[in-house]
Amino acid sequence: MRELYCQGCGAKIQSTDPEKFGYVPEHLLEEGGSIICQRCYRIIHYGRHELGAVQADQALQSIAHGLDWAQGVVLVVDILDFESGLPPEFIRLLQGRELLVAVNKVDLLPPQTPLDEVERWARRRLKDLGLPGVEVCLISAVTGWGFPALADRVEGLGSRVLFVGVTNVGKSSVLERLLRMRIGGGQRRGIKPTISPYPGTTVSVSQWHCPGITLGDSPGFVPRGRISDLVGAEQAVKIIPHKSISSHLYPVGPGDLVLIAGLCVVECLEAGEGGLLLGFTGSGVHWHKSSLKHLEKWLQRDSAFARWEQRPVCLRPGEDLLISGLGWVSARKTPFKLRLHIPVGVKHFIRPNLIGRKK
Numbered sequence: 001m002r003e004l005y006c007q008g009c010g011a012k013i014q015s016t017d018p019e020k021f022g023y024v025p026e027h028l029l030e031e032g033g034s035i036i037c038q039r040c041y042r043i044i045h046y047g048r049h050e051l052g053a054v055q056a057d058q059a060l061q062s063i064a065h066g067l068d069w070a071q072g073v074v075l076v077v078d079i080l081d082f083e084s085g086l087p088p089e090f091i092r093l094l095q096g097r098e099l100l101v102a103v104n105k106v107d108l109l110p111p112q113t114p115l116d117e118v119e120r121w122a123r124r125r126l127k128d129l130g131l132p133g134v135e136v137c138l139i140s141a142v143t144g145w146g147f148p149a150l151a152d153r154v155e156g157l158g159s160r161v162l163f164v165g166v167t168n169v170g171k172s173s174v175l176e177r178l179l180r181m182r183i184g185g186g187q188r189r190g191i192k193p194t195i196s197p198y199p200g201t202t203v204s205v206s207q208w209h210c211p212g213i214t215l216g217d218s219p220g221f222v223p224r225g226r227i228s229d230l231v232g233a234e235q236a237v238k239i240i241p242h243k244s245i246s247s248h249l250y251p252v253g254p255g256d257l258v259l260i261a262g263l264c265v266v267e268c269l270e271a272g273e274g275g276l277l278l279g280f281t282g283s284g285v286h287w288h289k290s291s292l293k294h295l296e297k298w299l300q301r302d303s304a305f306a307r308w309e310q311r312p313v314c315l316r317p318g319e320d321l322l323i324s325g326l327g328w329v330s331a332r333k334t335p336f337k338l339r340l341h342i343p344v345g346v347k348h349f350i351r352p353n354l355i356g357r358k359k
Helices: 038-046 056-069 088-094 115-129 147-155 171-179 233-239 292-300
Strands: 072-078 099-104 135-138 160-164 206-210 213-217 246-251 256-260 264-271 276-281 288-291 308-315 319-323 327-332 336-343 348-352
Touching: 056 088, 056 160, 072 171, 099 115, 099 147, 099 171, 115 135, 115 348, 135 147, 147 171, 147 213, 160 171, 171 206, 171 213, 246 288, 256 276, 256 292, 264 292, 288 292, 308 319, 308 348, 319 336
Parallel strands: 072 099, 072 160, 099 135, 160 213
Antiparallel strands: 206 213, 246 276, 256 264, 256 288, 264 336, 276 327, 308 336, 319 327, 319 348
16 A cells, blocks of 8 residues: 555654554545545644644654755745744755745734845845855745745746745745645645644645646754743744734833743843833733842743743844844844843844844
8 A cells, every 4th residue: 555644744644543643544544535634634623733743853854855855945934033943953954955035924024114124134144144145035924925926936946846944934834825826726725734823733744746846845843942942832822923023112221121021031231321122022922121129020920941041142232132932122222231031041142133223
């Protein structure tokens, strides 16, 4: 009997163990045709994510096999968590490939943000992170913005194109929208890639045969040091960027805190006169201001983390301090010396401002 694979998540179909990926009751296999596993069915119809995420080593192995198959690669990144989507070990896999970077979720940016400026920013960041000279396409998988240009560029990558990205950047949503377009043959009915708010839904590479091109959906790579990967699934859904970006501007001086309770605290050690910190999130959590005497309360409040560490940070005007998988604060008017209180193992990045003045 030929091997079957779930069209939703790519898992190899099996009928022996309901607690493993790809399970389908044997009597359903006799019906023939395209099929999805029990896990995908329950995610799609009930929002239940019973088996959890695919493991990092399994995802990496599947991505490597997919890259051997592919002629061209589309790397999907989340504009609101850009650096988290480009870990060094992932970039090494992609260097030297025929690569297009699809920058997703631009619909979540403030309406007044010039998108040509965002594209220039993304190109500079890609160069700084080890991917110079690659094509960039800004898109929104929710609204469809940028998809005609994306489809044209995907067709130029060859007859076998693999979609890759870290977990929760909207990679399967991007592919699902493309499949409804001319490039996908207008596949408005039938089985689609399984889309879920939970990390690690796609298990292995799924292939979608379209007119003149085959599109492959790979498992999301699991980056190290992202807060959204270190909390429970329900809290992860809350803090993964999914809402129009919100910002809060605070005058900040020594002894002040800017924080997201139980997840991150930025303590001001030194600041020039009139210093401002602007906090950004695109999720269900928000930045607040407090004072040093309440530090322990904010670290412990509803926190999933028992171990914290402190890091010194110097932030100049025109720079963001990004907390991987959470959000960022941006310096305005004066330089800051800060102390970052962060769960052990979570990464942070200093980068040029994504939003607002660049100097």
